[in-house]
Amino acid sequence: MVRVDGNGNGNSLISVRNLGKNYRRGSEEIHVLQGLNLDVDAGDFVAFMGPSGSGKTTLLNLLGGLDVPSQGSIRVAGDEITHMSAGKLTVWRARHVGFVFQMFNLIPVLTAFQNVELPLLLTSLSKSERRTHVESALTLVGLADRMKHFPRQLSGGQEQRVAIARAIVTDPTFLLCDEPTGDLDRHSADEVLELVQRLARDHKKTVLLVTHDPLAAERAHSILHLDKGVLAEAQSAGSRA
């Protein structure tokens, strides 16, 4: 269940209160996000839509601990991340967040296997344990036969699936997907969205998806619209039906 009124029951996986983010451009203060409240339960699949510049990516960056808010608080799985030091936030990110970006952002000189293995190098897993995890993740995204391929040897859709495997290989608390189909053709986009939907549905992953694509948003349990830094409305799959 997703709420944007700030009246969550306190058991939400992600709980955002009065969140604001301001930037300064010269003498001008730009308010990207203002007084934003959000509660997301574990296992939710939430899509964020809105025009360019509405603050979708900024919100995702704040939730993922890549940026710090100007005001408000973010609590994820009981951790208040707003005031964490950079070092603690890095460790927290590695443990709780799986990122999927529009441009895939794979390391071009590493194979699919090695790219997926990257987050696991930070853990204490042995080499064979890492191998097992990586193979499982790549099998889950349907690329078990492409492990030794370099990104340049893969299609865009396959690259994004490798990126998703990298995001889920550590079994993070939630996935943040920033326009994951923005650079893909329709067919590849559908494959990727199907995969994300399957992760939410079958593996009970909590997924926060930023997209411009209504067809992509349709797959989420809930769609939130962000406009001028304010979460304007919430729509659940039930009400859409």
Place this chain on the structure above:
Amino acid sequence: MKYFRLLRVSLLRKKFRTLLTIGSFAVAMFLFGLLITIRTSFNQGIEVAGADRLIIMNRITFIQPLPSSYSGRITSIPGVKQITHATWFGGIYQDEKNFFPQFAIEPESWRVMYPEYVVPDDQWKTFLNDRQGAIVGEGTAKRFKWKVGDRIPIKGAIYSGNWQFNIDGIYKGSRKTDDTTQFWFHYDNLNESPAMFYKNTVGWYVVRLNNPDDATQIVKKIDDTFANSSFETKSDTELAFAAGFAKQTGNIEFLMLSIGAIVFFTLLLVTGNTMAIAVRERTPELAILKALGYSNSFILIYVIAESVSIAIIGGIVGLGFAKLVTLGGSPAPDMLPLFYLPMAQAGYGVIVALIIGGLAGLIPAITASRLRVVDALRKV
């Protein structure tokens, strides 16, 4: 070790650029190796100088003689244990460029004074009984392909005439740094020759002390003994003498330092620039690593490790090549008789390379570690 792959792929990402950077390091370290070799060669006398030996020469100049009668008076000074003498001959073998030092010596006392020069007993015995005999260092013997039994013509430059010597023995140094270019023959052979214009004089005395700590005091006593005579002396420790001799060829140390500093500074700029480009090109990747949970300090070490790896590989290649070159022998045996790169010095070279590599990577590494993920990803 699990991160080694990251380092390896980073180095191999732009193979040609990495090779060129390693190449510039290798060339610089090769030059460093040669400079160290030359410096070692110039300073070899200092390195092997006996702590308990004094050199006594004419106060006016090294080439002015001293009376052989001084020997007894010097020996009688308390604290003096042994004495020997030598005289510079300065002859020419075939061509002036075939320089090697030739000394007329008093054999028995010379051998006692310089035990580091090792001559087989049978060869020494032959030498003692051969008035025209000579002992030559193995360096010079190898240079001119001389062997025991050869008869060597040397044209006198200071002491005129065509001199003939029999090679009765070849000495070796007991240490790698010992000078093996010298050529010794009997002082009596020289002194009794018509070419000897100052009969019963010697070039310089070498004295061994009972206690090296008394050197300053005994030096003063010796020089005071012969003060206001026709042949005043100037005494010094062998170490100071060798250092002074090395300085006669100019301030080699300063020259080496100057060249080395310029080379290394240039290297620092080249490598620093390369690393800065490498980091700039990989900004999105570094941002992704940080997003995945790699810490700022990891990124800092990662970039520095890349720079240091290039430096160490280049350093080892360059110094290895320098070592190979020096194994081929001295290109100027008359000027640089001892031409080798000591392993300890090569080790310092690798440390220098490591430091330069670290410094070159430092600024790009700090930049990379301070990278804000959000800003970096926006540039993708």
